[in-house]
Amino acid sequence: MTQALELFDVTIIGGGPAGLYAAFYSGMRDLKTKLIEAREELGGRTLMYPEKIVWDVGGMAPARAAQLTKLMIQQAQTFDPTIVLGQQITGLERLADGTMRITSATGKQHWSQTLILAIGHGALKLAKLNLSGAENYEKENLHYTITELAIFRDKRVLISGGGDSAVDWANELVRIASSVTLVHRREHFNGLERNVRRMKASGVKVLTPYAITDLYGNGNRLDAVSIAPLNADGEWTDETVQERHAVDAVLINHGLRGDLGPIVDWGLAREDWNFNADEKLATNLPGVYVAGDTANYGSKLYLIAGAFTDAALAVNSAMLYIKPDAPTRAQVSSHHSKFDDKNRAFELVEERS
Ligand SMILES: Cc1cc2nc3c(=O)[nH]c(=O)nc-3n(C[C@H](O)[C@H](O)[C@H](O)COP(=O)(O)OP(=O)(O)OC[C@H]3O[C@@H](n4cnc5c(N)ncnc54)[C@H](O)[C@@H]3O)c2cc1C
CATH class of the missing domain: 3.50.50.60 (FAD/NAD(P)-binding domain)
Incomplete structure:
Protein backbone atom coordinates (compact mmCIF):
# COMPACT_ATOMS: atom_id res chain seq x y z
CA MET A 1 0.00 0.00 0.00
CA THR A 2 1.39 3.49 -0.83
CA GLN A 3 1.70 5.81 2.11
CA ALA A 4 0.43 9.40 1.90
CA LEU A 5 3.36 11.79 1.62
CA GLU A 6 3.38 14.18 4.54
CA LEU A 7 6.45 16.37 4.46
CA PHE A 8 7.87 17.58 7.80
CA ASP A 9 10.30 20.45 8.31
CA VAL A 10 12.21 18.56 10.99
CA THR A 11 12.25 14.87 11.83
CA ILE A 12 13.94 14.02 15.10
CA ILE A 13 15.15 10.45 15.45
CA GLY A 14 15.32 9.36 19.08
CA GLY A 15 13.08 10.14 22.05
CA GLY A 16 15.65 10.57 24.83
CA PRO A 17 16.47 13.90 26.52
CA ALA A 18 18.00 15.39 23.33
CA GLY A 19 15.13 14.34 21.05
CA LEU A 20 12.44 15.41 23.52
CA TYR A 21 13.93 18.86 24.02
CA ALA A 22 14.45 19.22 20.26
CA ALA A 23 10.73 18.47 19.77
CA PHE A 24 9.83 21.27 22.19
CA TYR A 25 12.25 23.81 20.78
CA SER A 26 11.32 22.96 17.21
CA GLY A 27 7.72 23.85 18.13
CA MET A 28 8.92 27.18 19.48
CA ARG A 29 10.41 27.82 16.06
CA ASP A 30 7.11 26.97 14.33
CA LEU A 31 8.61 24.02 12.50
CA LYS A 32 6.41 21.12 11.47
CA THR A 33 7.95 18.47 13.66
CA LYS A 34 7.98 14.70 13.87
CA LEU A 35 9.77 12.60 16.49
CA ILE A 36 10.42 8.90 15.88
CA GLU A 37 11.50 6.53 18.67
CA ALA A 38 12.53 2.89 18.26
CA ARG A 39 11.10 1.79 21.58
CA GLU A 40 7.47 1.78 22.60
CA GLU A 41 8.18 4.44 25.22
CA LEU A 42 9.91 7.80 25.33
CA GLY A 43 12.74 8.72 27.68
CA GLY A 44 15.88 7.16 26.20
CA ARG A 45 18.54 6.18 28.70
CA THR A 46 16.70 7.83 31.58
CA LEU A 47 14.42 4.75 31.44
CA MET A 48 17.41 2.70 32.59
CA TYR A 49 17.66 4.40 35.98
CA PRO A 50 14.14 5.46 37.00
CA GLU A 51 14.84 5.26 40.73
CA LYS A 52 18.13 7.19 40.64
CA ILE A 53 18.07 10.76 41.92
CA VAL A 54 19.29 13.30 39.37
CA TRP A 55 20.91 16.46 40.75
CA ASP A 56 22.75 17.96 37.80
CA VAL A 57 20.01 19.24 35.53
CA GLY A 58 20.04 23.04 35.70
CA GLY A 59 17.23 24.75 37.58
CA MET A 60 15.60 21.50 38.65
CA ALA A 61 15.39 20.35 42.27
CA PRO A 62 16.81 16.85 42.75
CA ALA A 63 14.30 14.36 41.34
CA ARG A 64 14.04 10.69 40.50
CA ALA A 65 14.90 10.04 36.85
CA ALA A 66 11.34 8.72 36.34
CA GLN A 67 9.97 12.15 37.31
CA LEU A 68 12.44 13.90 35.00
CA THR A 69 11.40 11.58 32.16
CA LYS A 70 7.76 12.49 32.76
CA LEU A 71 8.52 16.22 32.71
CA MET A 72 10.63 15.96 29.54
CA ILE A 73 7.84 14.08 27.74
CA GLN A 74 5.29 16.65 28.88
CA GLN A 75 7.49 19.51 27.63
CA ALA A 76 8.10 17.77 24.30
CA GLN A 77 4.34 17.68 23.71
CA THR A 78 3.84 21.44 24.26
CA PHE A 79 3.37 22.17 20.53
CA ASP A 80 1.82 18.81 19.59
CA PRO A 81 4.57 17.32 17.43
CA THR A 82 3.79 14.08 15.63
CA ILE A 83 5.27 11.30 17.78
CA VAL A 84 5.88 7.85 16.33
CA LEU A 85 6.85 4.97 18.65
CA GLY A 86 8.20 1.51 17.91
CA GLN A 87 10.05 2.35 14.70
CA GLN A 88 13.81 1.97 14.42
CA ILE A 89 15.00 4.17 11.57
CA THR A 90 17.43 2.36 9.33
CA GLY A 91 17.41 3.95 5.84
CA LEU A 92 18.04 7.41 4.40
CA GLU A 93 17.56 8.40 0.80
CA ARG A 94 17.73 11.90 -0.72
CA LEU A 95 15.17 12.58 -3.42
CA ALA A 96 15.84 14.78 -6.48
CA ASP A 97 14.26 17.86 -4.83
CA GLY A 98 16.43 17.46 -1.71
CA THR A 99 13.66 15.95 0.44
CA MET A 100 14.90 13.18 2.68
CA ARG A 101 13.03 9.89 2.78
CA ILE A 102 13.76 7.85 5.86
CA THR A 103 12.71 4.27 6.34
CA SER A 104 12.18 2.18 9.45
CA ALA A 105 13.15 -1.45 10.00
CA THR A 106 9.47 -2.31 9.53
CA GLY A 107 9.37 -0.60 6.12
CA LYS A 108 7.47 2.55 7.15
CA GLN A 109 8.53 5.72 5.30
CA HIS A 110 8.77 9.33 6.45
CA TRP A 111 9.60 12.50 4.50
CA SER A 112 11.45 15.48 5.88
CA GLN A 113 13.42 18.55 4.88
CA THR A 114 15.91 18.13 7.73
CA LEU A 115 16.88 15.44 10.21
CA ILE A 116 18.11 15.63 13.77
CA LEU A 117 19.75 12.44 14.94
CA ALA A 118 19.29 12.25 18.71
CA ILE A 119 19.97 8.54 18.87
CA GLY A 120 22.35 8.27 21.82
CA HIS A 121 24.24 5.02 21.43
CA GLY A 122 21.59 3.60 19.13
CA ALA A 123 18.19 1.96 19.48
CA LEU A 124 17.94 0.61 23.00
CA LYS A 125 17.24 -3.11 23.16
CA LEU A 126 17.24 -5.66 25.97
CA ALA A 127 20.72 -7.15 26.33
CA GLY A 255 19.86 -3.87 30.96
CA LEU A 256 19.59 -2.19 27.59
CA ARG A 257 22.21 -2.05 24.85
CA GLY A 258 22.41 0.45 22.01
CA ASP A 259 22.31 -0.64 18.38
CA LEU A 260 23.15 2.03 15.76
CA GLY A 261 22.16 -0.38 12.99
CA PRO A 262 22.54 0.65 9.33
CA ILE A 263 22.79 4.37 10.22
CA VAL A 264 26.56 3.81 10.35
CA ASP A 265 26.38 3.22 6.56
CA TRP A 266 24.69 6.55 5.73
CA GLY A 267 28.05 8.19 5.00
CA LEU A 268 28.15 10.22 8.21
CA ALA A 269 31.65 11.03 9.42
CA ARG A 270 32.15 9.53 12.86
CA GLU A 271 34.64 8.59 15.52
CA ASP A 272 33.88 5.17 16.96
CA TRP A 273 30.13 5.31 17.65
CA ASN A 274 29.66 9.08 17.71
CA PHE A 275 28.90 11.27 14.71
CA ASN A 276 31.16 14.25 14.03
CA ALA A 277 29.56 17.67 14.11
CA ASP A 278 30.65 21.30 13.88
CA GLU A 279 29.67 24.03 16.35
CA LYS A 280 26.24 24.25 14.69
CA LEU A 281 25.70 20.52 15.25
CA ALA A 282 25.82 20.00 11.49
CA THR A 283 27.17 16.70 10.20
CA ASN A 284 28.90 16.23 6.85
CA LEU A 285 25.50 15.44 5.25
CA PRO A 286 23.53 18.58 4.26
CA GLY A 287 20.42 19.05 6.40
CA VAL A 288 21.39 16.31 8.87
CA TYR A 289 22.17 17.44 12.43
CA VAL A 290 23.03 15.62 15.65
CA ALA A 291 22.18 16.26 19.30
CA GLY A 292 22.93 14.58 22.63
CA ASP A 293 25.16 11.61 23.36
CA THR A 294 25.46 10.65 19.70
CA ALA A 295 27.27 13.92 18.85
CA ASN A 296 31.03 14.25 18.70
CA TYR A 297 32.66 17.67 18.82
CA GLY A 298 35.54 19.15 20.80
CA SER A 299 33.70 20.50 23.84
CA LYS A 300 30.82 17.98 23.89
CA LEU A 301 29.20 17.58 27.32
CA TYR A 302 27.82 14.04 27.74
CA LEU A 303 25.14 15.04 30.23
CA ILE A 304 21.42 15.70 30.03
CA ALA A 305 22.23 19.42 30.27
CA GLY A 306 24.50 19.04 27.24
CA ALA A 307 21.76 17.16 25.35
CA PHE A 308 19.37 20.10 25.86
CA THR A 309 21.88 22.65 24.53
CA ASP A 310 22.71 20.48 21.52
CA ALA A 311 19.01 20.09 20.77
CA ALA A 312 18.33 23.84 20.64
CA LEU A 313 21.44 24.41 18.50
CA ALA A 314 20.49 21.62 16.10
CA VAL A 315 16.94 22.98 15.72
CA ASN A 316 18.26 26.50 15.03
CA SER A 317 20.57 25.05 12.38
CA ALA A 318 17.70 23.09 10.82
CA MET A 319 15.64 26.29 10.73
CA LEU A 320 18.40 28.19 8.92
CA TYR A 321 18.82 25.29 6.47
CA ILE A 322 15.14 25.57 5.53
CA LYS A 323 14.92 29.39 5.75
CA PRO A 324 18.38 30.96 5.51
CA ASP A 325 17.04 34.45 6.36
CA ALA A 326 15.24 33.35 9.57
CA PRO A 327 16.49 34.71 12.94
CA THR A 328 19.40 32.60 14.15
CA ARG A 329 17.53 31.55 17.28
CA ALA A 330 14.07 31.58 18.83
CA GLN A 331 12.94 34.46 20.96
CA VAL A 332 13.18 33.56 24.66
CA SER A 333 10.07 31.81 25.98
CA SER A 334 9.27 34.52 28.58
CA HIS A 335 8.70 37.03 25.76
CA HIS A 336 7.50 34.69 23.03
CA SER A 337 4.00 35.32 21.65
CA LYS A 338 3.55 31.58 21.02
CA PHE A 339 3.08 31.22 24.78
CA ASP A 340 0.40 33.92 25.21
CA ASP A 341 -2.53 31.48 25.47
CA LYS A 342 -0.52 28.98 27.43
CA ASN A 343 0.55 31.74 29.85
CA ARG A 344 -3.09 32.72 30.40
CA ALA A 345 -3.98 29.07 31.14
CA PHE A 346 -1.00 28.86 33.51
CA GLU A 347 -2.09 32.04 35.33
CA LEU A 348 -5.63 30.71 35.70
CA VAL A 349 -4.32 27.58 37.42
CA GLU A 350 -2.15 29.81 39.66
CA GLU A 351 -5.15 31.93 40.63
CA ARG A 352 -7.24 28.87 41.48
CA SER A 353 -4.61 27.29 43.72
C1 LIG B 1 22.89 4.71 34.70
C2 LIG B 1 22.98 6.10 34.10
C3 LIG B 1 22.86 7.21 34.94
C4 LIG B 1 22.96 8.50 34.41
N1 LIG B 1 22.84 9.58 35.26
C5 LIG B 1 22.89 10.84 34.75
C6 LIG B 1 22.74 11.98 35.59
O1 LIG B 1 22.57 11.86 36.80
N2 LIG B 1 22.82 13.22 35.00
C7 LIG B 1 23.02 13.40 33.67
O2 LIG B 1 23.06 14.55 33.20
N3 LIG B 1 23.16 12.32 32.85
C8 LIG B 1 23.10 11.06 33.35
N4 LIG B 1 23.26 9.98 32.52
C9 LIG B 1 23.50 10.22 31.08
C10 LIG B 1 22.21 10.61 30.36
O3 LIG B 1 21.21 9.64 30.60
C11 LIG B 1 22.50 10.75 28.88
O4 LIG B 1 23.49 11.75 28.70
C12 LIG B 1 21.23 11.11 28.12
O5 LIG B 1 20.25 10.11 28.25
C13 LIG B 1 21.56 11.32 26.63
O6 LIG B 1 20.37 11.62 25.97
P1 LIG B 1 20.19 11.36 24.40
O7 LIG B 1 18.83 11.83 24.07
O8 LIG B 1 21.34 11.94 23.69
O9 LIG B 1 20.33 9.79 24.21
P2 LIG B 1 19.51 8.58 24.82
O10 LIG B 1 19.00 8.91 26.18
O11 LIG B 1 20.39 7.39 24.66
O12 LIG B 1 18.25 8.43 23.85
C14 LIG B 1 18.40 8.02 22.54
C15 LIG B 1 17.07 7.46 22.05
O13 LIG B 1 17.13 7.26 20.64
C16 LIG B 1 16.49 6.04 20.31
N5 LIG B 1 17.04 5.56 19.04
C17 LIG B 1 18.32 5.21 18.80
N6 LIG B 1 18.48 4.82 17.52
C18 LIG B 1 17.27 4.95 16.94
C19 LIG B 1 16.79 4.70 15.61
N7 LIG B 1 17.61 4.26 14.64
N8 LIG B 1 15.48 4.92 15.35
C20 LIG B 1 14.64 5.39 16.32
N9 LIG B 1 15.05 5.64 17.61
C21 LIG B 1 16.35 5.42 17.89
C22 LIG B 1 16.83 5.13 21.48
O14 LIG B 1 15.93 4.02 21.58
C23 LIG B 1 16.73 6.11 22.67
O15 LIG B 1 15.43 6.15 23.20
C24 LIG B 1 23.18 8.68 33.02
C25 LIG B 1 23.28 7.57 32.18
C26 LIG B 1 23.17 6.29 32.70
C27 LIG B 1 23.27 5.11 31.77
Missing part, protein backbone atom coordinates in the same frame (compact mmCIF):
# COMPACT_ATOMS: atom_id res chain seq x y z
CA LYS A 128 20.44 -10.87 25.62
CA LEU A 129 22.21 -13.73 27.39
CA ASN A 130 25.36 -14.32 25.38
CA LEU A 131 25.39 -18.14 25.44
CA SER A 132 24.96 -20.50 22.55
CA GLY A 133 21.36 -21.67 22.04
CA ALA A 134 19.96 -19.27 24.68
CA GLU A 135 17.38 -17.86 22.22
CA ASN A 136 15.69 -21.29 21.91
CA TYR A 137 14.82 -21.31 25.60
CA GLU A 138 12.96 -17.99 25.27
CA LYS A 139 10.05 -20.11 23.99
CA GLU A 140 9.48 -21.59 27.42
CA ASN A 141 11.28 -20.50 30.57
CA LEU A 142 14.12 -18.09 29.78
CA HIS A 143 12.66 -14.62 30.37
CA TYR A 144 13.87 -11.06 29.82
CA THR A 145 10.79 -9.35 31.21
CA ILE A 146 7.95 -10.49 33.43
CA THR A 147 4.43 -9.96 32.23
CA GLU A 148 2.71 -12.39 34.61
CA LEU A 149 4.15 -12.84 38.07
CA ALA A 150 1.89 -15.80 38.88
CA ILE A 151 3.73 -18.18 36.54
CA PHE A 152 6.68 -18.10 38.96
CA ARG A 153 4.64 -19.30 41.94
CA ASP A 154 6.40 -22.20 43.74
CA LYS A 155 9.14 -22.23 41.08
CA ARG A 156 12.93 -22.32 41.48
CA VAL A 157 13.97 -19.06 39.84
CA LEU A 158 17.45 -17.90 38.93
CA ILE A 159 17.94 -14.20 38.12
CA SER A 160 21.03 -12.77 36.43
CA GLY A 161 21.72 -9.04 36.76
CA GLY A 162 22.60 -6.30 39.21
CA GLY A 163 20.52 -3.26 38.25
CA ASP A 164 17.19 -2.00 39.52
CA SER A 165 15.13 -4.48 37.51
CA ALA A 166 17.03 -7.56 38.74
CA VAL A 167 16.87 -6.43 42.36
CA ASP A 168 13.22 -5.37 42.17
CA TRP A 169 12.16 -8.66 40.59
CA ALA A 170 14.16 -10.65 43.17
CA ASN A 171 12.24 -8.80 45.90
CA GLU A 172 8.93 -9.51 44.20
CA LEU A 173 9.60 -13.13 43.31
CA VAL A 174 10.97 -14.17 46.71
CA ARG A 175 7.44 -13.74 48.08
CA ILE A 176 5.93 -16.38 45.79
CA ALA A 177 8.69 -18.55 44.31
CA SER A 178 9.96 -21.64 46.11
CA SER A 179 13.53 -20.27 45.83
CA VAL A 180 15.24 -17.26 44.23
CA THR A 181 18.96 -17.21 43.41
CA LEU A 182 20.48 -14.04 41.99
CA VAL A 183 23.87 -13.99 40.25
CA HIS A 184 25.62 -10.74 39.36
CA ARG A 185 28.97 -10.35 37.64
CA ARG A 186 30.13 -7.56 39.98
CA GLU A 187 30.32 -7.25 43.77
CA HIS A 188 28.60 -3.89 43.55
CA PHE A 189 24.90 -3.52 42.68
CA ASN A 190 23.55 -0.63 40.62
CA GLY A 191 20.07 -1.05 42.06
CA LEU A 192 18.70 1.32 44.69
CA GLU A 193 20.62 0.66 47.91
CA ARG A 194 17.63 0.13 50.19
CA ASN A 195 16.20 -2.45 47.75
CA VAL A 196 19.57 -4.25 47.61
CA ARG A 197 19.60 -4.37 51.43
CA ARG A 198 16.02 -5.67 51.42
CA MET A 199 16.93 -8.35 48.88
CA LYS A 200 19.93 -9.53 50.90
CA ALA A 201 17.79 -9.82 54.03
CA SER A 202 14.83 -11.46 52.32
CA GLY A 203 15.96 -14.99 51.65
CA VAL A 204 17.21 -14.43 48.09
CA LYS A 205 20.45 -16.38 47.61
CA VAL A 206 22.83 -13.72 46.27
CA LEU A 207 26.03 -14.85 44.52
CA THR A 208 28.64 -12.26 43.41
CA PRO A 209 30.73 -11.97 41.30
CA TYR A 210 29.07 -14.84 39.46
CA ALA A 211 27.75 -15.47 35.97
CA ILE A 212 25.77 -18.13 34.11
CA THR A 213 28.20 -20.25 32.10
CA ASP A 214 26.08 -23.06 30.61
CA LEU A 215 22.48 -23.97 29.89
CA TYR A 216 20.94 -27.45 30.11
CA GLY A 217 17.57 -28.45 28.76
CA ASN A 218 15.76 -30.09 25.87
CA GLY A 219 16.27 -27.15 23.49
CA ASN A 220 12.98 -25.46 24.44
CA ARG A 221 12.86 -25.76 28.21
CA LEU A 222 15.71 -25.18 30.64
CA ASP A 223 16.19 -27.70 33.48
CA ALA A 224 19.41 -26.37 34.91
CA VAL A 225 22.17 -23.82 34.46
CA SER A 226 25.82 -23.76 35.43
CA ILE A 227 27.10 -20.75 37.28
CA ALA A 228 30.69 -19.89 38.17
CA PRO A 229 32.60 -17.23 40.10
CA LEU A 230 34.44 -14.59 38.06
CA ASN A 231 37.90 -13.13 38.59
CA ALA A 232 38.70 -9.45 39.21
CA ASP A 233 38.49 -8.76 35.44
CA GLY A 234 34.97 -10.16 35.31
CA GLU A 235 36.12 -13.31 33.51
CA TRP A 236 35.39 -16.93 34.16
CA THR A 237 38.70 -18.76 34.18
CA ASP A 238 38.39 -22.04 36.06
CA GLU A 239 36.03 -24.65 34.58
CA THR A 240 36.39 -26.83 37.67
CA VAL A 241 34.48 -24.39 39.85
CA GLN A 242 31.19 -24.48 37.93
CA GLU A 243 28.11 -25.17 40.05
CA ARG A 244 25.01 -26.75 38.52
CA HIS A 245 21.64 -25.33 39.61
CA ALA A 246 18.32 -26.97 38.87
CA VAL A 247 15.86 -24.28 37.72
CA ASP A 248 12.23 -23.93 36.69
CA ALA A 249 12.72 -20.43 35.29
CA VAL A 250 15.56 -18.04 34.49
CA LEU A 251 15.20 -14.26 34.33
CA ILE A 252 17.88 -12.20 32.60
CA ASN A 253 18.05 -8.50 33.51
CA HIS A 254 21.24 -7.30 31.85
